[in-house]
Amino acid sequence: MNPDVIPAYIVTTSKSRLYHSDAVKESVESGVIKRMKTIYPSYSPKDGSIKIFVRVADDRVTISLDSSGDPLYCRGYKTMISDAPLRENIASAILLHYNLNDFDEIIDPMCGTGTFLLESLIQLQVKNHCGLRSFSFENWPVFSEATFNYIQKKHLAESQKTTVKITGSDISAKNIDCCKKNLENLHGEHTTDSVTFYQADFFNLRKMSEKLLVVINPPYGKRIETDSSLNDFYIKIGNKLKKDFKGAECAIIVPGIEAEKALGLRYTSKIPFMNGGLPVAVLYLTV
Template sequence: METSFEIFLACAPGLEDMLCAEALAAGFADVTALPGGVTVTGGWPEVWRANLQLRGATRVLARIGGFMAFHLAQLDKRSRKFPFGEILRRDVPLRVQVTTKASKIYHAKAAQQRVETALTDTHGLTLDAEAALTLKVRIDDNAVTFSLDTSGESLHKRGHKLAVGKAPMRETLAALMLARAGFNGHAPLVDPMCGSGTFPIEAAEIAAGLWPGRSRSFAFEDLASFDAGAYAAMKAGMPAAPDGPVRFYGSDRDAGAVRMSQQNAERAGVAGMTAFAMAPASDLVAPDGPPGLVMVNPPYGARIGNKKPLYALYGSLGETLKARFTGWRVAMVTSDPGLAKTAGLPFGPQGPAIAHGGLKVWLWQTPPLR
């Protein structure tokens, strides 16, 4: 196969522009935003680097090639000739997923069986419906495209956050929301409803230049194309986490959430840059130093509990921020525009909807509070 190919970086719908900006800033080539993600061009080192370094991508798919096929026999024949052995190892199981659209081959299950037979009979590969490595086959307008999911587990699973609370914010989503809120790691951040600490920990990692995939493994490590030495050299380029100072703060009224946040920060290596405390949002005060960003993901009432009591919560939070956080900007995530308005904060226009756990949410932002 070619040494350079298209790489698809998946992300939450509604945040493609933020992932596009991140990929451009990271130096990837031919960056293009598409619905549900971003495409770039590169080879296997770029696949490794995308998994290791990009904070907003949820999966990295390597589009390793394809061909035209107008019927099942042609799909079978050309799959047998495709150079899978250059990429896949016989001792590593994989699974096959097929989608078809506007093609003469319209039966996805039959197409899957033909590809699987070619993989086992001709290429000697092992199939397992539960395998971490996935070969995705897309048949669109009779064009067959093979893609490998090189990530394995979703990239929001950083590998160092073990404790989570109810309805957690995924790290990939949090990173792109921080980017949309203009956070670049230089200003302090406060999260008054921190849950398991996702926003303060992501903010600290961004400030420290720590790569999100540093603590985990990936499906690409089981490919025939993987160069362990080159990948180790790539990982060695990550800066070490600083000891401090504390600039990223989280609080929660639940003691268990605070404990989880502290443990997660320690595992992530940013305990020296973060501080967590048990306190209701009404007790929130601005930390000493320059103003920064209040990033908050309050309960929505859509999945957890009843929405009616939340109006008072949002109203109280808004009053606290207006009284004690002069000069700070606020970014609030919620699925209900009515709840956001209840906060009484000078939010700008409602932005694009963002997919989050089966819901549509919006990121509401203010200018510096006066």
């Protein structure tokens, strides 16, 4: 660490004799200060500008230095969010199930603020999205700004306009405005003409491309008032997909087994995860 870098300590303990997190923090902090003063005699930390994580579990201690700063799901482009946003890294992981270049079109008919579609664009085309944010490792003594800039420029040079059509729609005009702003923030070459956003009701849409991927994160949780209305909503989604999107590949998020049953579609793969504190799962299927 540089002498002007001041650590903050985040300590967690579990099933260990070292159970007092404040005592662990004081011990680690004392050791770091003692070591830093052998290198920088005037070292005198006051505020936390970087994070040192101390994890104590089953009498084993792991000490790690935060290299990212903000969590990695914070890409930097998403300045406009909806009431129930999907984290960017989760959307990206869901999309990695597919080779996106295999499709003529990727659509999200309940796109919210566009996370699925902007992550699709990143995977297909925008190779330099890390340039939209900063990282803690940029303050490390070993960090080379010249090397980092070279890597970013190299990725930018490798970016090519995708031939895959990316389309987002939402019933909310406000959400569509947010999508367009987030797309502008991504600012990769050709990005603004690679994605189309428009206001529409999913239940008025139909399949327009032969090789189509449909990705959906429908409303659930507080956005749906009762379990019965949630189930009715997923029944309606399933019926719409079967009627007007036959043959499409689909990844859809469901908030529990009842919604999964209500959807009424046979899936090939199911991956459970937590979203916004709620247990959900993504279902992969061919309609």
